[in-house]
Amino acid sequence: MFGGQAEAGVTFERPGPAGTVPAGLERFYGQQLGWGACDTYATSDSDRKIFASSPDLKCARLTVPMDYSKPDGKTTTLGLLRRKATDSGQRVGTLFVNPGGPGASGVDAAASLASAVAGNDLGKRFDLVGFDPRGIGSSEPAVHCLTDAERDKQRADDIEDTSAAGVAKEAAQFRDYASKCAQRSGSDLLANIGTRDVAKDLDVMRSALGDKKVTYLGYSYGTFLGTTYAEQFPANVRALVLDGAVDPNQSPADEQVAQSAGFQKAFDQFATWCAQRQDCALGRDASKAVQAYHDLVIPLIKNPVDTGDGRKLTFGDATTATVQALYTQQLWETLNSGLVQLKRGLGTTLMTMADLYDGRDTDGKYSNEQDAFTAIQCVDNPQSKDQAAELDAERRSTEAAPFLDNGQPLPTSSPGDSCSYWPVPSTSQPHLPKVSGLPPTLVISTTNDPATPYQAGVNLAGALGGFLLTYQSTQHTAFLQGSDCVDHVGVNYLVNLKLPAADPRCSS
Known part of the structure; x- marks a missing residue:
């Protein structure tokens, strides 16, 4: 634990370190986390309402280096929210979720997805964990x-x-x-707020929560974070669902x-x-x-x-x-x-x-x-x-x-x-990602997605050597949003690591 005092209603856990731990970062990868009420993590009216009505949601703070080249220097803390697996005997691990933006709150996203996973194997067999990336939402400094x-x-x-x-x-x-x-905001935070550093934070999170490998669900910009993580830590990937893909090789223009x-x-x-x-x-x-x-x-x-x-x-x-x-x-x-x-x-x-x-x-x-x-x-x-x-x-x-x-x-x-x-x-x-040794991934792309056009998903799936699920609809992202067809493929992949023999297609 990085300082602080015990608080009433807080449960301290130290399941890590797990899996590969980079030299010099041991204290981060094996840190203790204190899980308690989420009310102080709320950054909006909707957050406050969800947290107040969902006592099964717990929150904690994860400490990471501000600058990974200076692990003994300044630190920053990330807000985490967790809904625990309801079938602990069949628990697979943690499902990390990022809603994209960039800039959107993963704490808020996980709270919103809690009801969507409650009735399927994701809710039964995974701890659902959302996080506010560095500088965002409940993370400090912001x-x-x-x-x-x-x-x-x-x-x-x-x-x-x-x-x-x-x-x-x-x-x-x-x-x-x-x-x-x-x-x-300070130049230190601005200089180290990019996806390069958030991917490193995700690996610290993986270990601190006791997972040897990452199971990850990323929406929109969250697909870029997932791709960046795969580039940096390909051996630490268990499964990636990338929904509403950002084309990593496309210029901003x-x-x-x-x-x-x-x-x-x-x-x-x-x-x-x-x-x-x-x-x-x-x-x-x-x-x-x-x-x-x-x-x-x-x-x-x-x-x-x-x-x-x-x-x-x-x-x-x-x-x-x-x-x-x-x-x-x-x-x-x-x-x-x-x-x-x-x-x-x-x-x-x-x-x-x-x-x-x-x-x-x-x-x-x-x-x-x-x-x-x-x-x-x-x-x-x-x-x-x-x-x-x-x-x-x-x-x-x-x-x-x-x-x-x-x-x-x-x-x-x-x-x-x-x-x-x-x-x-x-x-x-x-740049076009070049990743060797990556397990099969699932990219979901919607034909009339306004924010992340369909072809970006085609390109990302090709670059990663992954499977492409085509969803015929007009909306931004699709998984856990009401399509039984999309959800069946995605849940089966995340839980059992099974994908169809050919790229699947679904329609609204």
């Missing part, structure tokens, strides 16, 4: 760039001006953001364009669904939906509308809300309602969805997910200094997703982004 008031102001000051003055203003905003991240095309495809699917309804905000002709959508949201650039809480819905907030809704068909009804409401000059519903995406609670407090997303992206990818390439990526993205076009002319210069002014260097770069 990435912090903007105050709640500054975040609200940034959203209200929606820059859609592509003139030279507008580009300069946006560049100044990016520069200021990067400066505040460095001041408020190409990823942006592919994602734009994915969201356009989802928007078109939404428009077709909506056109069948009498109350469709975009009209009954799906072929005219993009123009109808523009007629609703582009006026917000000059005339944002009231939301009922003293704020104004901007064009940026409206498009953020739309993107949020396109992640899952379950939000299409809400999106249509929000657009119908916008026709009446009120932005309450769309602002609520934009708040969901941006991590803003009803009390006006933000999670640090967006700050962490930027910090991780900036060190996971080399900084771009090529203005021509940046402008070309913006042009290609606009062509790929016309519904997101703000109607302004393309700028003649690029403001870059926050990463263009980032205070620390990148620690990795896109």
Whole structure:
């Protein structure tokens, strides 16, 4: 145990070290963990509600080096949440889960998945463990760039001006953001927050929890973390399910364009669904939906509308809300309602969805997910200094997703982004993974996934020599989300290490 005192209701365990332990890291790999109530790990209203209603969920803190090249130096702690296997006699081990982002809370994700695994062999035979990666959620220290008031102001000051003055203003905003991240988070954390280091943390976690090998479920960006772990520790992998794959060899610019095309495809699917309804905000002709959508949201650039809480819905907030809704068909009804409401000059519903995406609670407090997303992206990818390439990526993205076009002319210069002014260097770069000795993996890719397009899953499965499960649907990720076909393949693989003879296909 790394300091601290015993607390009432806390159970201390030291099942590790287990498996391979790198020299010099023994005290981390064999550390004692204290499991207790999760209330102090909550970072949102939803967390607090789930933790209060689920006494079987327990939390602990894992200590890891801030900088693995200096294991005797500064440390950071990660928040962990565990739901224990209900059949201890048949227990296989720990199922580690990461929900992606990057920047999303694994503590929150595991709590949300607890009910999904309760009725199958995953819940019976695995401890389900979610973790907040370094700098995220309940982990300490946390990435912090903007105050709640500054975040609200940034959203209200929606820059859609592509003139030279507008580009300069946006560049100044990016520069200021990067400066505040460095001041408020510290350069040590920013320099060591990348996926390279989180993969090392996962191996410490594996050992400290008593697992000789990792069984891992990663969604979205979590597929990149799983791939990075496999590259660093291939002999420590038992099983990997990678759902909603990030293409590890794709440049940020190409990823942006592919994602734009994915969201356009989802928007078109939404428009077709909506056109069948009498109350469709975009009209009954799906072929005219993009123009109808523009007629609703582009006026917000000059005339944002009231939301009922003293704020104004901007064009940026409206498009953020739309993107949020396109992640899952379950939000299409809400999106249509929000657009119908916008026709009446009120932005309450769309602002609520934009708040969901941006991590803003009803009390006006933000999670640090967006700050962490930027910090991780900036060190996971080399900084771009090529203005021509940046402008070309913006042009290609606009062509790929016309519904997101703000109607302004393309700028003649690029403001870059926050990463263009980032205070620390990148620690990795896109590349095709080369892993030898890796056991069979399962990659799940959804045909109309807006955020991580289908082809990325095809590419990742090929690079890892893994199996590809194709899910025919329009949503982001699929496992443990209601498809019996997907769940049957995934659960059988995780529990029994069995995969079909040929790449399976499922449909919604």
